[in-house]
Amino acid sequence: MSLLSLAIWTPIxxxxxxxxxxxxxxxxxxxxxxxxxxxxxxxxxxxLYGGFKIDTAAMQFVEKxxxxxxxxxxxxxxxxxxxxxFVLLTAFINVVVVIAGWEVITRRVNQYMGAFLILSxxxxxxxxxxxxxxxxxxxxxxxxxxxxxxxxxxGPNKIYAAFKFFLYTLLGSLLMLVALIFLxxxxxxxxxxxxxxxxPLSGTAQTLLFFSxxxxxxxxxxxxxxHTWLPDVHVEAPTGGSAVLAAIxxxxxxxxxxxxxxxxxxxxxREWAWLMIALxxxxxxxxxLVAMVQKDMKKLVAYSSVAHMGFVTLGFFIFNTIGVSGxxxxxxxxxxxxxxxxxxxxxxxxxxxxxxxxSYGGVVNTMxxxxxxxxxxxxxxxxxxxxxxxxxxxxxxxxxxxxxxxxGFASATALIFGAAYTLWMFKRVYLGPVANDHVRDLTxxxxxxxxxxxxxxxxxxxxxxxxKPFTDVMDVSVTELLRHVALSKLN
Amino acid sequence: xxxxLSWIAVYPEIVLLGxxxxxxxxxxxxxxxxxxxxxxxxxxxxxxxALLHGLYxxxxxxxxxxxxxxxxxxxxxxxxxxxxxxxxxxxxxxRPYAQVRDMLRGGELFTLGMFSLLxxxxxxxxxxxxxxxxxxxxxxxxxxALVALRRDNATATEAAMKYFVLGAMAxxxxxxxxxxMYGATGTLDVNAVFKAVAxxxxxxxxxxxxxxxxxxxxxxxxxxxxxxxxxxDVYQGAPTAITLLVAGAPKLAAFAIVIRLxxxxxxxxxxxxxxxxxxxxxxxxxxxxxxxxxxxxxKRMLAFSTISQMGFVLLGLMAGxxxxxxxxxxxxxxxxxxxxxxxxxxxxxxFGVIMLLAREGxxxxxxxxxxxxxxxxxxxxxxxxxxxxxxxxxxxxxxFYAKLAVLQALVSSGQTSYLALAVFAxxxxxxxxxxxxxxxxxxxxxxxxxxxxxxxxxxxxxVLSMNGALVLILGIVPGGLMSLxxxxxxxxxxx
Numbered sequence: 011m012s013l014l015s016l017a018i019w020t021p022i023x024x025x026x027x028x029x030x031x032x033x034x035x036x037x038x039x040x041x042x043x044x045x046x047x048x049x050x051x052x053x054x055x056x057x058l059y060g061g062f063k064i065d066t067a068a069m070q071f072v073e074k075x076x077x078x079x080x081x082x083x084x085x086x087x088x089x090x091x092x093x094x095x096f097v098l099l100t101a102f103i104n105v106v107v108v109i110a111g112w113e114v115i116t117r118r119v120n121q122y123m124g125a126f127l128i129l130s131x132x133x134x135x136x137x138x139x140x141x142x143x144x145x146x147x148x149x150x151x152x153x154x155x156x157x158x159x160x161x162x163x164x165g166p167n168k169i170y171a172a173f174k175f176f177l178y179t180l181l182g183s184l185l186m187l188v189a190l191i192f193l194x195x196x197x198x199x200x201x202x203x204x205x206x207x208x209x210p211l212s213g214t215a216q217t218l219l220f221f222s223x224x225x226x227x228x229x230x231x232x233x234x235x236x237h238t239w240l241p242d243v244h245v246e247a248p249t250g251g252s253a254v255l256a257a258i259x260x261x262x263x264x265x266x267x268x269x270x271x272x273x274x275x276x277x278x279x280r281e282w283a284w285l286m287i288a289l290x291x292x293x294x295x296x297x298x299l300v301a302m303v304q305k306d307m308k309k310l311v312a313y314s315s316v317a318h319m320g321f322v323t324l325g326f327f328i329f330n331t332i333g334v335s336g337x338x339x340x341x342x343x344x345x346x347x348x349x350x351x352x353x354x355x356x357x358x359x360x361x362x363x364x365x366x367x368x369s370y371g372g373v374v375n376t377m378x379x380x381x382x383x384x385x386x387x388x389x390x391x392x393x394x395x396x397x398x399x400x401x402x403x404x405x406x407x408x409x410x411x412x413x414x415x416x417x418g419f420a421s422a423t424a425l426i427f428g429a430a431y432t433l434w435m436f437k438r439v440y441l442g443p444v445a446n447d448h449v450r451d452l453t454x455x456x457x458x459x460x461x462x463x464x465x466x467x468x469x470x471x472x473x474x475x476x477x478k479p480f481t482d483v484m485d486v487s488v489t490e491l492l493r494h495v496a497l498s499k500l501n
Numbered sequence: 502x503x504x505x506l507s508w509i510a511v512y513p514e515i516v517l518l519g520x521x522x523x524x525x526x527x528x529x530x531x532x533x534x535x536x537x538x539x540x541x542x543x544x545x546x547x548x549x550x551a552l553l554h555g556l557y558x559x560x561x562x563x564x565x566x567x568x569x570x571x572x573x574x575x576x577x578x579x580x581x582x583x584x585x586x587x588x589x590x591x592x593x594x595x596r597p598y599a600q601v602r603d604m605l606r607g608g609e610l611f612t613l614g615m616f617s618l619l620x621x622x623x624x625x626x627x628x629x630x631x632x633x634x635x636x637x638x639x640x641x642x643x644x645x646a647l648v649a650l651r652r653d654n655a656t657a658t659e660a661a662m663k664y665f666v667l668g669a670m671a672x673x674x675x676x677x678x679x680x681x682m683y684g685a686t687g688t689l690d691v692n693a694v695f696k697a698v699a700x701x702x703x704x705x706x707x708x709x710x711x712x713x714x715x716x717x718x719x720x721x722x723x724x725x726x727x728x729x730x731x732x733x734d735v736y737q738g739a740p741t742a743i744t745l746l747v748a749g750a751p752k753l754a755a756f757a758i759v760i761r762l763x764x765x766x767x768x769x770x771x772x773x774x775x776x777x778x779x780x781x782x783x784x785x786x787x788x789x790x791x792x793x794x795x796x797x798x799x800k801r802m803l804a805f806s807t808i809s810q811m812g813f814v815l816l817g818l819m820a821g822x823x824x825x826x827x828x829x830x831x832x833x834x835x836x837x838x839x840x841x842x843x844x845x846x847x848x849x850x851x852f853g854v855i856m857l858l859a860r861e862g863x864x865x866x867x868x869x870x871x872x873x874x875x876x877x878x879x880x881x882x883x884x885x886x887x888x889x890x891x892x893x894x895x896x897x898x899x900x901f902y903a904k905l906a907v908l909q910a911l912v913s914s915g916q917t918s919y920l921a922l923a924v925f926a927x928x929x930x931x932x933x934x935x936x937x938x939x940x941x942x943x944x945x946x947x948x949x950x951x952x953x954x955x956x957x958x959x960x961x962x963x964v965l966s967m968n969g970a971l972v973l974i975l976g977i978v979p980g981g982l983m984s985l986x987x988x989x990x991x992x993x994x995x996x
Binding site: 081121154176188 | 895896920923938979980
């Protein structure tokens with residue numbers, strides 16, 4: 011079995027074993043098995059980076075075998091510079107999330123851990139799939155564990171959130187399914203993604219395909235105006251669920267734009283780029299403003315996620331190397347930072363059981379170690395140089411300025427909003443005198459929480475100070491993608 | 502003269518008939534309230550019959566027997582094999598349920614079950630209007646009696662009455678249509694009818710007039726709008742074990758007669774019946790899905806969900822002939838066959854769980870009865886969840902590939918109207934997802950009303966787990982079953 015299959019199936023197998031383990035009496039053993047499973051799953055992805063050749067845009071670690079003969083669907087896996095980092099990121103976040111749920115989750119621990127491990131395997135599958143149907147199966151299958159995670163371990167309004175999450179995303183992906191079947195018919199019976207990339211298509215067909223994919227991916231990213239599910243879901247989801255949702259699941263949508271929309275319908279992508287840019291700018295500016303007035307910390311970070319993902323889609327649709335690479339770097343950075351932000355909120359929530367900003371104040375007095383981490387992540391969220399958040403945003407703005415000065419200008423001003431809402435929240439929650447008895451009784455983070463935040467802190471700093479390993483990997487693939495998108499496929 | 506080949510074609514049915522009579526007799530001497538001996542004999546018989554059908558199907562031969570009255574082909578044999586297994590599984594689930602409801606007092610559950618299976622087999626192998634009708638009546642008469650098996654139960658009796666009246670009317674429709682066809686073509690033989698219709702010598706108006714009645718009769722048996730009225734009442738009113746016996750295996754037989762009559766008999770009239778099926782399918786998808794949302798009774802909800810699922814089956818059937826071109830026929834009909842086989846598989850597990858949770862004096866058929874099932878029994882909650890996600894068409898469960906196959910058949914026809922139908926079907930399945938998810942929600946997110954643990958006999962537990970696992974496994978490796986359906990349909994079309 012080769013590396014990619016191993017990366018996908020190791021967590022799934024561990025997850026299934028956990029589901030079979032049964033009752034809460036063995037919660038301790040369950041947690042350790044989950045951790046071991048997550049760590050092994052992460053370790054098996056490391057050789058992917060080690061063995062990756064950065065000088066080619068071709069797919070690497072390719073596996074291909076017949077899966078459903080009747081429809082010529084292949085079990086076809088491979089990674090290139092665009093997808094490689096997401097495989098590692100997913101496996102990494104999975105480890106953090108397992109640690110985050112350690113003693114917080116006390117009910118049905120095996121199902122919680124099992125759901126996260128299976129979810130992580132499925133998401134890695136999305137990033138590796140080179141067959142349209144395989145991609146769709148992984149893409150959709152992620153809904154099931156996430157639905158259960160939100161619904162079982164979520165907050166008071168969890169059922170509304172779980173349904174909204176499921177039906178909203180299903181609506182988008184069902185249209186994509188029709189598009190995939192249409193491509194299958196057009197290409198003479200093939201679900202192969204690389205074949206589709208070369209398939210000539212008429213202008214109308216491309217436009218229809220572009221919008222079908224848009225329906226699926228824009229909801230997932232989520233782009234304005236179909237972002238409304240995200241704040242509701244984030245607020246109700248358990249901490250781990252929010253972290254995975256923000257860190258990885260949103261990236262599935264953005265990744266879809268690069269893998270499907272742009273190369274399959276390049277002419278339509280160029281034609282409709284103005285729309286994508288406009289929606290991205292609205293997300294960056296308007297949603298940034300919306301974030302500022304939030305009273306709930308999780309909602310604030312959720313809106314900030316929408317704004318940050320706006321940078322990503324903006325970077326993609328200005329069609330230059332630095333913009334697309336910037337978007338990708340921003341995706342990875344946001345993966346670390348948003349996970350860290352949600353886990354930090356989780357740390358506070360576990361102690362006080364409130365997400366309201368107003369319930370806090372002066373946390374620094376009782377939790378100095380924790381506040382240090384929170385400050386770092388807040389800085390990363392507003393894109394301070396030296397943190398992961400800076401690199402991507404800076405690259406996207408640079409690319410945008412190259413494309414059109416005013417677009418670059420508008421996106422750059424958005425950084426100010428980002429800084430404003432993040433730092434203002436930081437001030438209200440952490441700084442100042444101790445606000446109430448709850449805050450006075452807070453205990454600082456324990457070793458487990460320290461480990462979990464430290465892992466993310468190291469990643470955030472490393473990526474901010476030395477982003478070269480990230481950009482190097484992408485370079486050739488991004489250049490090749492843009493070269494492909496620049497060519498017309500009209501026939 | 503009846504030659505040796507003729508007998509070979511119906512060996513499994515002969516075994517079934519003989520054993521059914523024998524078991525009916527033997528049961529008179531069984532005193533055990535659990536009817537263990539009857540049960541064991543029935544299971545052994547059905548296993549043997551299923552095996553025989555399976556072997557015939559693997560042999561892949563097409564045999565016409567009794568002067569073209571019956572046919573034994575790959576499609577028929579596979580369907581018969583699946584029907585037999587479905588009846589077996591139904592009886593396994595049904596026994597503990599029936600026992601506490603005093604439905605095992607006579608051995609009727611088993612013998613009538615076997616006779617209804619015989620009816621299905623005859624329907625599937627019939628190659629002659631009368632044989633098909635004969636099989637249909639054998640099936641429905643057994644079913645009427647089964648629905649009324651709890652004769653002291655008011656709702657069951659009411660359901661049986663409704664079923665009988667409406668069923669008799671539908672049989673009348675079908676028979677009337679078939680007699681019109683007979684009058685027009687002068688033959689009852691399906692292949693000869695095909696030739697007569699294809700020759701173009703018969704007046705089109707007469708044929709279409711008869712066809713309307715045939716399609717109406719078939720639509721009733723499949724339970725699609727507007728011939729669906731009996732489905733919710735019978736599903737809800739009948740004892741759950743019998744509901745499954747009516748809702749599971751017979752769907753396969755109904756599909757087989759649709760293929761035998763519409764495709765093998767009236768393919769030259771495809772343009773006409775495809776339009777009729779189109780209307781039925783759209784109405785079923787729409788009404789089935791919307792009505793299901795409003796239900797609080799799980800059995801009734803599943804009844805409406807069946808209506809919408811059958812709409813999907815019809816969509817597959819109507820994509821066969823495009824502009825008089827039959828090239829995509831195999832693709833379209835096999836997608837329907839795959840759909841209905843997987844649908845029956847999922848239905849079995851769903852009703853299996855409902856029966857399992859039912860106890861003495863408690864039916865467990867309200868959706869709220871499933872509250873917190875995950876905390877009482879993760880295994881059965883898992884089986885039910887897998888089935889619900891599969892019916893909703895979420896990958897990687899088998900229901901997704903069924904929908905995929907049908908949608909693919911629609912889209913590949915290249916017609917804009919079919920593409921629009923595909924989008925419509927997709928939107929309807931989004932609505933469908935809502936009420937299936939609601940069942941999952943009740944099981945996983947709500948707190949249990951009772952803390953009683955769920956216990957089941959070993960055979961039920963084993964079969965139910967396997968059934969649930971199969972829904973998932975066929976979702977991960979659906980290729981085999983798909984090719985099987987495709988090959989058998991291709992063979993059927995060749996003849």
